[in-house]
Amino acid sequence: MKWYSRFNSVSFKIGMIFSVVFIALLLIFGLTMYGMFTNIFVDYIEQELVARGNNHASILKKNFKQSTIDHVVMMEQEVPTEVLISDPAGKIIASSAVPDNEMLEHINAASKIKEGKIAVGDWRQHKYVISVSPIGNGEGYIYMYYPSSILRDIVFTMNVLIISASIGIFLLAFGLIGFLSRRLTKPLLQMEEATMNMSQGKYRQEIFYKGDDEIAKLGSSIQALGEQLQYFEDSRNQFLSAVSHEIRTPLTYIRGYSDVLMKGMAKDPEENLKYLDIINKEAQRISFMINDLFEMSKLQVGQFELNKEQADINRIIERVASSLRPAAEKKGLEITTNLESDLPYLNMDIHRMEQVFYNLIENGIKYSTEGRVSIRSFLKKSLVIIEISDTGIGIPQQEIPLVWERFYRVDQSRARKTGGTGLGLYVVKQIIEAHDGDIQVESMENQGSVFTIYLKNQ
Structure with a gap:
């Protein structure tokens, strides 16, 4: 019963599970x-x-x-x-060793190769690995022979080393697993596995825990940490991908045209x-x-300040609008304004608000090919409302909630042409909310978008 109890214990089962997994890995x-x-090695x-x-x-091409x-x-x-030199008809001119049947079997007098290549690469079945290289313009061929026995000996030695090292590693690991599995509870082993996976970049881990004791709280904390790490990893990857792509294109233009000049x-x-x-x-x-990235960095560290x-x-x-009219006219677009007079003055950061508009x-100019970008302002109760509409490509309905996220861009294939890091709307929303305002968007694909800003009259 004592041995049965030991074999049926959680620690033994965990040890066996870890052992099987380790052997498989x-x-x-x-x-x-x-x-x-x-x-x-063979390559x-x-x-x-x-x-x-x-x-x-x-060498022979220059002086045959x-x-x-x-x-x-x-x-x-x-x-x-070994080397063998033949003429175009396959006649042997010279060789570094007496050719055997294997060497002679693969001489192909009708070869029409233009550059050196491997003629025989199956080192397990053939005596040699053989390459053939043409000499000049049909003056002959160079055959190179590498003994396959050398390759087989090296691979055999490597197998022995791998097996020996594997046995040693397994014995050591088996002892450690047995030692730890007898002393740790199942939740702690699960947490250990989760943290190991997190260290390898698999941040999202599901930890099963019950109760409200210290172990359960530890499991909850590890799982929350994994979610946070995954979020930061995804953000970092998006950041690197977007920035590297967007900076590479203008740098290529600058380098190319500056070289021409x-x-x-x-x-x-x-x-x-x-x-x-x-x-x-x-x-x-x-x-x-870079300005967008600078603004984003200040938002992330809480250093976003307003000079109202x-x-x-x-x-x-x-x-x-006046500063952007030349860019719009260049694309055949019109910028129109319908601004209600006598709007109350607002307490705001002028520079940041300019950045918003x-x-x-x-964006309206960038994603429109015809039509206009219209700006309208009016007062409604205690709110100053500004509407900016365009006749551009629009936003798919299912993606509208995503436009305020960092690095999001509508239509990635077009975004590669229009450029940008996808930070513009993210920064806009942060600036408007810092003014205690709100911004919303309505859009239909291929019909355009309307961005509406709500600012309090205070």
Whole structure:
């Protein structure tokens, strides 16, 4: 009964489970390492063999004489590889060893290869790994032979080492698992497994815990930590992906056109101005992206400050609209304003509010190909309301709640053309909410969007 009780104990079962899992992982790891090592090593031998053959062929191409042939043969005398030189008809001109049947079997006089390649790569079934390289323009061929027995010996030695190391690792791990499984409870083992997975990047872990004691609280804390880590990991990946993609494109333009100008390849002054204009616009594009990132960083660390003062919201709207009209007209768009006069002055940060309208109007221009961007302001009860509408591509209904998130962009394929980090609307919402206001959006695909801002008259 004593032994039965021990075998039926939770610690024994956990130890056995861990042992089986470890053996499976060790087996998978061993097979993976074996496959990786074998493939990498064989690829290296094949590439080296082709490279040596190509090198010899290059030498003979420059000087196809008996002295050069003898030199090539001599170079393969003290190494495991062998070399055979034939003419286009398959007749042997020279070789570093007496050709055996395996070497002669694979000489192909009708080969029409243009560059060196592996002719025989099955090292398990053949005596040699063989490469063939053409000499010049049909002057002959270089055959390189690497003994497969060397490969088989190395792979066998590697197998012995892997098996020996695996046995040692298993015995050590089995002892540790048995020691720990007798002393830890099931919830703690589950938490250990969860934290191990989290350390490998699998942050979302489901931990089953009961009660309200210290162990249950620990399980709850670990699970909450995993959720937070996953959120930060996803945010980091989105950040790196968006920023690297968006910065790479303008940098490519700047580098390319600046090289053209530096090398004097553009002779026409108008063409020079065109390239300089492109460089300037791409530099501005990077500047806007960095400004968005700077604003986001301040929001994240709680350093977002407002310098409020009494100001006329209509004047801000007109100023921003005027600055963006040339960009709209360039795309054949119209910017119209319908601003109610005598709106009360609002207590706001003028610079931040300009940023809000700039981002919204620019988005309307960016995602519209025809029509207009319209701005309307009016007073309704105690609220100053500003509507910014466009005739652009619109937003799918199921994605409307996502537009305020960082890095979100409607229609990723078009976004790659229009650019941006996807931070504009995120920053806009933060600025409006910092003014105790609200912003909403209504949109239909291929019909446009309407962004409505609500600011309190105080």
